[in-house]
Amino acid sequence: MKLTFYGAAREVTGSNFILDAAGKRIMIDCGLFQGSSATKAKNFDGFKYDVQSVDYVLLTHAHIDHSGRIPLLYKKGYRGTVICTKATKDLCDIMLVDSANIQESDTQYKNNKRFRAGLLPLEPLYTIEDANLALKHFIAVQYYDLIKLDDNITVKFSDAGHMLGSASITIFVTEEGKTTTVSFTSDLGKPDTPIINNPEVLQECDYLVMESTYGNKKHILKEHPEERMFEIIEDTISNGGTVIIPSFSVGRTQEMIYAFNENIALKKKFSIFNKIPVYVDSPLSTLATEVFKKNTQYFDDEAKQYILKGDNPLDFPNLIFTKSVEESKRLNFDNSPKIIISSSGMCDAGRIRHHLKHNLYKEKTTVLFIGYQANGSLGRLLVDGAKSVKLLGETIEVNARIEMIDGFSGHADMDDLDKYISQIKVKPEKIFLVHGEEDQLYPFAERINNTFGIETVIPENYYTYELKKGEKVYELDHDRVLTENTYKKLTLLDLVTDVKRQVKDVSELIAYDEINNLDDSQITVLIDLYAAMRQNIKDLILGVESNTKVER
Ligand SMILES: [Zn+2]
Incomplete structure (x- = not known):
């Protein structure tokens, strides 16, 4: 049985995991990457697996960082079902169409600009049509029902107390006569969140994929x-x-x-x-x-x-x-x-x-x-x-x-997460920590180790792990090319953001009095430096645009 992480590993958005088990490919969540422009750019990277090889999608809840790339799956040819609770389905009916609407209008706005600049138009990530196609394939289930996907795979949704209809998902897989249980907490709610129930603690599992948004942080104002x-x-x-x-x-x-x-x-x-x-x-x-x-x-x-x-x-x-x-x-x-x-x-x-x-x-x-x-x-x-x-x-x-x-907050804090683990009756062999930034993941992993003696893994995106009960989890050869490509793209985007910030700092220095402290020759040096930088940036833009220029 293999578990691969394609999003929300060492970050909080873009949840997307695939469990290969008993001859089937089961996807858990397919969310949008949200946040900085470098993170959002990952939505346009395309899926790093053949979407048609996926047999089922299980959706934990409607938040767009968990559901927002489902229309893209259908755009790319997936035609299987998406299994979720009824409230999640009802919420997705409006949220995925809304998300598609945003994709379409954002692209339209960019294309108007590109048209005036003589550039080829961009395609939206997905359209309202893609979202509507996806929504036709949603199947609603009840909490705690045992849903048999086939003879060897059974799935159960339980209340995660995070938003209306939100679920933790447990997958029971039988391979060679042995049953292994893999659970995904998904986002866990804060106890006593208004309107909805408290998170249900899982009873037992062999492997747990757990959220860590507040893995090392306490909510300051918990009461009232x-x-x-x-x-x-x-x-x-x-x-x-x-x-x-x-x-x-x-x-x-x-x-x-x-x-x-x-x-x-x-x-x-x-x-x-x-x-x-x-x-x-x-x-x-x-x-x-x-x-x-x-x-x-x-x-x-x-x-x-x-x-x-x-x-x-x-x-x-x-x-x-x-x-x-x-x-x-x-x-x-x-x-x-x-x-x-x-x-x-x-x-x-x-x-x-x-x-x-x-x-x-x-x-x-x-x-x-x-x-x-x-x-x-x-x-x-x-x-x-x-x-x-x-x-x-x-x-x-x-x-x-x-x-x-x-x-x-819609998320459990570190005390709630610790309490959650302490209440699991039969503790998991391994806990994979996801859906958290690094400053939350590492201290949380250490605490789990010290308090419960459970081994933890902090996976990276595109890493695959072999799960064999009673044996050490080992990392299969991950796709280094993918990791490197994404890394390079992020480095470029970070550089661009940095240059933007530096230019802003300098313009503020010039706008205020600091410039008066410089003499003429120092100002001349600055002018030369900036003229050279402007030329470099012009060359850069020409280089990027030469591939996308429209013939008119
Ligand atoms: Zn959520």
């Missing part, structure tokens, strides 16, 4: 993050400001609505909240909220109680879902205090960018982050204290108050 949120809102609103909450459209936004709705005591204490409008400004969030309302069987007991009492847990009087683009734009020019919940959660796309552009420079604004901000994202820059940011072609000064409440 709502109180802190209401405090920040009260502060900002009473100063006449606006609170902007960047939020993932699916999951987090609904949890926020629920948190605003259910905390009656806090709403009494911070009563200003009831007097201001709370806008949810994201078409996808509006659609997703409808999917939540149709899937109340996935709610936890508390949320179910609300419904039984006749209350809608996802609605309250001052909540407004914006509908049209015009309505969204109007919010940018309305200076009255309000709360805007908009997406994307890491501020890399979507309407949130317009709200930030119109509010970040204002001192009265508060931007309140409530979720994970990946390296390289605009959200991470803001959380890390950037003084100015580039947004929609403009440089915007950051004068707003930036706050982060990590207690709403």
Whole structure:
């Protein structure tokens, strides 16, 4: 039995694993790479395996870093099924079409520019048609059902408590009369996340592929993050400001609505909240909220109680879902205090960018982050204290108050992850740690070793491991060419990013007074250096473009 990692290895996005077992190829998740432009470029690298050789796709949950390349699989010829829970299927119905829409419109925007420059048009990663084709092949299953893929392979989904319909997946494989169990935790939720149930701990497995987003980090504000949120809102609103909450459209936004709705005591204490409008400004969030309302069987007991009492847990009087683009734009020019919940959660796309552009420079604004901000994202820059940011072609000064409440995280923290392992009755032989950045992976691996005596592996992308019960996991010869190619591309992209940053630094030096300290000859040297650099860059662009120039 072989397990290969094609994404989310030593990184947090692009989840994609393949288990070759009992003569079948089973894929677990096929997500988009998200974050910096170097990471996003990996989506266009193509699959490093023959997609038609895959027999089944098992999907843990609808988040786009787990599901977002499924339409690309169908574009490339995969015609098998995608097996997931009903809520995941319902959410993918809207999320994959939305993702395709973004791919199409981004490409259209780039192509308009390329057309004017006489360059060949680009193809979108995939289209709405590809997404719709993929969605026809989704099959919904129930948690805890034993799904027999064939005589030797059985699959079980259990509740991962991370978002509506999210699952950990266990695969039972019988080879030569022996059954081996491989489990994938996927993203594990934080216990007591509103609306949904707590993560279900796996009972037993031989091999575990485990997420490590917060493998070495504790959520600071674990208890009652709502109180802190209401405090920040009260502060900002009473100063006449606006609170902007960047939020993932699916999951987090609904949890926020629920948190605003259910905390009656806090709403009494911070009563200003009831007097201001709370806008949810994201078409996808509006659609997703409808999917939540149709899937109340996935709610936890508390949320179910609300419904039984006749209350809608996802609605309250001052909540407004914006509908049209015009309505969204109007919010940018309305200076009255309000709360805007908009997406994307890491501020890399979507309407949130317009709200930030119109509010970040204002001192009265508060931007309140409530979720994970990946390296390289605009959200991470803001959380890390950037003084100015580039947004929609403009440089915007950051004068707003930036706050982060990590207690709403959709992910278990290090204590929760340790507790999870401690509760597995029959411990795995090996744990593969994925879905984490390196500063989280290594300390987590060491802790697992010391606390539980379980051997861990921190795989790299394109590495394959042979799994034989009772034997040491060994690494098969990985595809060095692939690793090297990707590495070179990333190095180039890093260099480009670096040059961009350096040029920006120099232009700031020139704009401010530092230049006055230089004498004429020093300035002449700088002019010569930059003229030479400009020529080099021109040559570089010509070199890249010569392959893509249109004959006219
Ligand atoms: Zn997720």
